[in-house]
Amino acid sequence: MRKLSTNSVATSIAKLQRRSILALEGRDTYTFLQGAITNNVKMLEEDQQSAHANHSCIRKLFYSAFLNPQGRTMSDALMFPVPKPDLPSVLVEVDSDIVEDLVKFLKRFKLRSKFSMQDVSKDWSVYQIWGPDAEQALNLQDISKAGGIIAQDHRAPFMGWRVLIPSQANVSITTQAEISEVSSDEYKAHRMLCGVAEGASELVHGASLPLEACIDYMHGVDFHKGCYIGQELTARTHFTGLIRKRIMPVVLTHPNSSAPDTRHVDPSWDLDFSKYSTDVRLVTENQSQSSDKPRRARSAGKFLGGVHNVGLALLRLEQAEQTFDPNAGKMLIIESEDGASLQLHASRPDWWPPKELDRNS
Known part of the structure; x- marks a missing residue:
């Protein structure tokens, strides 16, 4: 075993209690997000079209961050498109501790954009499954029937899979009975071993810089997209190479x-x-x-x-x-x-x- 290995030795699943879900829906959803987050929403649009065509519960994990005008992190975010044929619809997963402040912040920039934004956390349960057999253990058929969403967490190797399940659905996430649910602290330890920061306690609300938090390394920043809130400091820091x-x-x-x-x-x-x-x-x-x-x-x-x-x-x-x-x-x-x-x-x-x-x- 190599020194400081990040590979897990057992497959585990944890319910994440401190995560909230925002639902953004309407014709201007993608236009608004393009100007509000660090990543390019083109992948989200393509993923929504693909999910609708294939009727699949598998999504491409879209990782990004909301910044304030000074370029500091308001929140990291995981986003999942909802496969609706003619209406852009996205679920945005963020830390529960800052969801209210984030909604108030985003409404300042909504202006006349045609989309709705609601906190639907009570309608969804968020899980993470990781380990050597995580992919094979996923209960794809039942999760798909229940209207769930599965995305491989590519923020770092060995992170596993993010799973969103409707709260009222009675479905087993895995097909293997021997995989038992562990505490959210075990997920936190696993995530920290992988070097992935998450939530307001680690990405300090209104203070952290996205590049210092390695959001760029985790495929969460697009340096070639158009303007967005907080872009100036992020772009200047990247292109001048001043990340110490x-x-x-x-x-x-x-x-x-x-x-x-x-x-x-x-x-x-x-x-x-x-x-x-x-x-x-x-x-x-x-x-x-x-x-x-x-x-x-x-x-x-x-x-x-x-x-x-x-x-x-x-x-x-x-x-x-x-x-x-x-x-x-x-x-x-x-x-x-x-x-x-x-x-x-x-x-x-x-x-x-x-x-x-x-x-x-």
Whole structure:
């Protein structure tokens, strides 16, 4: 098994409780979205036509983000076209914590556009299934009959499949009885191991930059489409190559412990991360062992959150890479209120483009 592998060892399914669904429908739906999101809606239109022609429940996952006029992330979003023959119709999945604020924000730009926007979260249940047998285990026939939607989550390798099921439908998502439902925390840990940020707690509402959140790496930004809200900062940052920070997966250990050999979750870790500072510091091994730590140690980024022994952190690439060499004597740490510290073992996900091809690293 290669070091820091992102591949799962078992097939799992989780119901995601903190996701909301917005339904956009009307003749100007695609026109409005084209000017409001970072990705190109042409794929959505083509997918709707294909789904209507084939009567299939399979969709192409459309990933994008809503930005404010200053170019900061309002929300990440997963979108699914509804196969109606003569009326554009799209389901937009977002974080439940910001759905009300997002709707208010979007209505400012709706103006005279001919489409409706409703929160239909109560009508849908959202699931994620992942693992080596996830695709074979999907109950395509029953999901299709129930009016469900299935899309492969291509934000990162091994992420699995997103499944939307009508809330009132009594249908099994898998054909294999041995695949049991796990908690949403297990999905969160799996997602963090893959290096995928999601929701307002990790993509801070009105503050995060889409390229620092790797939304471009996850096929969520089209740099050749027309103008959209917040485009200027995003385009300028991309074409000038000034991305110095990225969200990276981290594995947590106690200071000076050896780096973990794999990226399997350790359920025995049950930490209250709210007691730890979000400030990630780059220190030497001597500093980490000293009780008289310098108060102005160099900041390397922000810890965004974690579950068990894994998490995500927005890190300065230059400083994070200093810790990749075990002989360099550098480490990343966060500290708790009582002075205890944890070491963060950051890694560059293998699905990122090679450094020699990534002009922004």
